[in-house]
Amino acid sequence: MKYQSQLVAKPYFIAALALFFGQIVFGLIAGMQFLDGTFLFSAAHFNIVRMTHTNLLIVWLLMAFMGAAYYIVPEEAQTELYSPKLALITFWVFLIAAALTVVGYLLVPYAHLAAITGNAIVPTMGRGYLEQPLPTKIGIVLVALSLLFNVTMTLIKGRKTSINLILVGALWGLALLFLPSFYFPEDTVKASYSWWWIVHGWVEGDWELILGALLGFILIKMTGVDREIVEKWLYIIMAMVLISGLVGIGHHYYYIGAPAYWIWLGSIFSAMEPIPFMLLIAFAFKMLFQRRREHPNKAAMLWAMGTPIMAFLGAGLWGFMITLAPAQYYIHGTNFTAAHGHLAFFGAYAMVSMAIISYAMPMLRGREANSVRAQHWEIAGFWIMVLSMIGIALALTGAGLVTAYLQRSGADPLGFMQVQDRARVFFWGREIAGAGFFTGLLVYLRSFFIQGEYQYTAQVKRALAT
Amino acid sequence: MQEVFTKSMARNIFLGSAVFFLIIYLALTYDTWQQIPVRDHADKITASVIRGKYLVDTNDCIGCHTINGEGSYYAPELDNVYKRRGPEFIKLWIPAQPSGVAGRRQMPHFNFTPAQIDDIVAYLQWLSNVDTNHWPPNIEG
Ligand code: HEM
Ligand code: HEM
Ligand SMILES: [Fe+2]
Numbered sequence: 001m002k003y004q005s006q007l008v009a010k011p012y013f014i015a016a017l018a019l020f021f022g023q024i025v026f027g028l029i030a031g032m033q034f035l036d037g038t039f040l041f042s043a044a045h046f047n048i049v050r051m052t053h054t055n056l057l058i059v060w061l062l063m064a065f066m067g068a069a070y071y072i073v074p075e076e077a078q079t080e081l082y083s084p085k086l087a088l089i090t091f092w093v094f095l096i097a098a099a100l101t102v103v104g105y106l107l108v109p110y111a112h113l114a115a116i117t118g119n120a121i122v123p124t125m126g127r128g129y130l131e132q133p134l135p136t137k138i139g140i141v142l143v144a145l146s147l148l149f150n151v152t153m154t155l156i157k158g159r160k161t162s163i164n165l166i167l168v169g170a171l172w173g174l175a176l177l178f179l180p181s182f183y184f185p186e187d188t189v190k191a192s193y194s195w196w197w198i199v200h201g202w203v204e205g206d207w208e209l210i211l212g213a214l215l216g217f218i219l220i221k222m223t224g225v226d227r228e229i230v231e232k233w234l235y236i237i238m239a240m241v242l243i244s245g246l247v248g249i250g251h252h253y254y255y256i257g258a259p260a261y262w263i264w265l266g267s268i269f270s271a272m273e274p275i276p277f278m279l280l281i282a283f284a285f286k287m288l289f290q291r292r293r294e295h296p297n298k299a300a301m302l303w304a305m306g307t308p309i310m311a312f313l314g315a316g317l318w319g320f321m322i323t324l325a326p327a328q329y330y331i332h333g334t335n336f337t338a339a340h341g342h343l344a345f346f347g348a349y350a351m352v353s354m355a356i357i358s359y360a361m362p363m364l365r366g367r368e369a370n371s372v373r374a375q376h377w378e379i380a381g382f383w384i385m386v387l388s389m390i391g392i393a394l395a396l397t398g399a400g401l402v403t404a405y406l407q408r409s410g411a412d413p414l415g416f417m418q419v420q421d422r423a424r425v426f427f428w429g430r431e432i433a434g435a436g437f438f439t440g441l442l443v444y445l446r447s448f449f450i451q452g453e454y455q456y457t458a459q460v461k462r463a464l465a466t
Numbered sequence: 467m468q469e470v471f472t473k474s475m476a477r478n479i480f481l482g483s484a485v486f487f488l489i490i491y492l493a494l495t496y497d498t499w500q501q502i503p504v505r506d507h508a509d510k511i512t513a514s515v516i517r518g519k520y521l522v523d524t525n526d527c528i529g530c531h532t533i534n535g536e537g538s539y540y541a542p543e544l545d546n547v548y549k550r551r552g553p554e555f556i557k558l559w560i561p562a563q564p565s566g567v568a569g570r571r572q573m574p575h576f577n578f579t580p581a582q583i584d585d586i587v588a589y590l591q592w593l594s595n596v597d598t599n600h601w602p603p604n605i606e607g
Contacts, residue, residue: 033540037570041572045530046529046530047526047529047530047540048529050530110524110525110526111524111525111576119524123523125524126525126526126528127523127528128528128538184523186516187506187511188533189502189505189506190502193495193498195536231476232472232476235473239479239483242480243487246484246490247491253498254599255599255601256534257506260599261494330603333532333534333535333539407606407607409603416542416543416606416607
């Protein structure tokens with residue numbers, strides 16, 4: 001850690017992981033409600049459990065991105081953060097707003113929550129990922145403005161590296177893309193069409209740029225490769241993201257009431273969306289092979305290499321399987337989509353968050369890398385979570401295919417509830433893999449409580465002995 | 467490393483493609499915006515349909531169901547439920563929830579007035595007539 005003000009990243013990272021823990025607990029409850037529909041029904045209906053699960057996901061990823069920004073921007077700009085105090089106040093505002101929102105979900109019936117928070121004045125509630133009441137949405141905008149002000153001022157007074165320009169630019173994009181959440185037209189087709197500006201615009205556009213910037217930063221630091229090369233790669237990858245992804249949004253417009261030309265445009269352009277993920281893999285491995293130093297933080301390196309691979313698997317491969325219009329005709333809005341959503345969100349954004357946390361947290365705690373024992377726990381957590389998530393995705397893919405075969409095709413299609421019954425074994429598979437994921441998360445979190453730093457002398461002795 | 471292809475060239479390709487494809491997307495969106503009201507019979511979005519939609523949103527129906535394939539995968543598709551079940555069935559179904567059948571997925575009780583249920587049915591009827599390029603494949607949704 002080169003600048004004292006980078007320390008404000010620490011509470012962001014800690015809160016991110018705590019919220020991640022909460023996300024998984026609610027995921028397990030939601031998964032259980034698939035198996036026993038009356039499970040906890042009187043305490044929290046499925047939709048409430050689900051929105052808590054997905055909103056905690058978004059909030060912890062935003063926490064991690066913000067922490068990453070407060071850590072990276074000063075280091076790249078070679079100057080202290082413009083206002084560490086503002087960053088800390090913003091942290092508490094964001095955390096408390098998130099906590100209050102979850103409490104609201106759990107204690108107040110949703111329609112009542114809408115009534116007491118002014119939803120009738122500016123309707124925003126009742127859309128996926130955007131379930132938050134109006135005050136929370138306004139809070140998110142204020143938090144974003146504070147972040148943008150802080151990092152932009154830091155950037156202005158410091159060195160303007162490409163990593164920093166990309167990161168700060170993408171954070172501006174993230175905030176701008178959130179604004180359509182205040183636009184909820186009465187025409188449902190227009191509402192769906194514009195909802196995707198946020199959801200697709202984030203995960204298949206703007207956040208990919210953030211992912212690239214974070215990965216680029218980590219790899220520059222850990223491999224010692226010339227930043228010119230890294231930044232050139234990043235621009236090419238980002239160009240491919242936008243070439244494929246902007247019109248590629250059409251893969252959400254096939255069957256919602258939009259004109260039929262989207263069937264062609266969406267299929268052709270979104271079919272190219274895996275390319276930037278392939279390039280990311282090539283980029284990461286090229287950096288690995290050209291490395292000029294051996295960084296002692298092996299766990300961070302594993303996260304950094306694992307991210308592009310898992311992102312390609314979840315977003316590139318699973319995304320491709322559902323992206324062409326003829327395939328989507330049968331699997332649109334099934335658990336196949338959920339399989340893709342899980343593998344992609346985890347593989348790309350959860351993993352890149354853990355990569356930057358893995359790299360930065362030891363520094364924030366005053367050491368270059370954690371002890372070998374702590375790293376062993378972290379690496380074990382990595383593998384258990386990654387393999388469990390693949391298990392979750394395979395189970396949900398199975399469930400999605402059951403729907404495609406029994407409900408969406410054939411001369412005598414079965415009804416939804418009947419089909420869900422036939423897919424039961426896959427819902428068990430998801431829940432068991434989910435329990436595995438939870439175990440992996442505990443193992444991962446345990447690694448943070450193992451004290452001590454990486455001992456060079458011990459490693460040298462061991463190397464000489466063999 | 468040869469400097470035939472420089473970083474600033476890469477950056478310009480990025481910025482150029484961003485602007486170019488954004489303009490294309492905006493133009494397509496403009497055209498789509500003209501076509502949507504025809505395809506979804508916007509003239510039939512009555513006050514009752516609007517009230518129904520507001521109830522569907524503020525009770526988070528898509529937290530369990532899908533509408534045109536968007537939402538959650540816990541409960542049946544609502545886009546064509548009007549055609550699948552018909553208005554009378556829906557009017558009886560909603561107030562009868564939750565079923566309380568052990569282990570079966572439960573739909574909450576919402577305390578709607580009969581007039582509110584009529585609005586929801588009006589919204590579902592409007593939805594079922596949107597031109598969605600022949601999706602879903604069959605009546606089961
Ligand atoms: C890391 C990047 C990505 C993430 C996090 C992600 C996440 C998601 C999520 C959560 C959904 C479900 C949205 C909903 O609630 O309805 C979704 C839908 C979809 N995604 Fe992705 N995605 C990513 C990249 C991609 C890519 C690269 C492709 C194409 C190659 C793709 C294709 C699709 C399609 C076609 C759907 C709609 C499925 C349907 O109609 O049911 N995604 N994505
Ligand atoms: C123990 C592990 C997990 C379990 C049991 C679980 C369970 C669930 C369930 C039951 C749903 C609702 C699906 C539906 O509507 O039918 C859901 C949705 C979702 N979860 Fe998870 N989840 C887990 C972990 C995760 C992780 C690690 C992530 C991302 C990092 C994630 C991201 C999502 C997303 C994006 C959705 C919305 C998907 C869509 O709309 O297609 N979940 N999860
Ligand atoms: Fe998309």
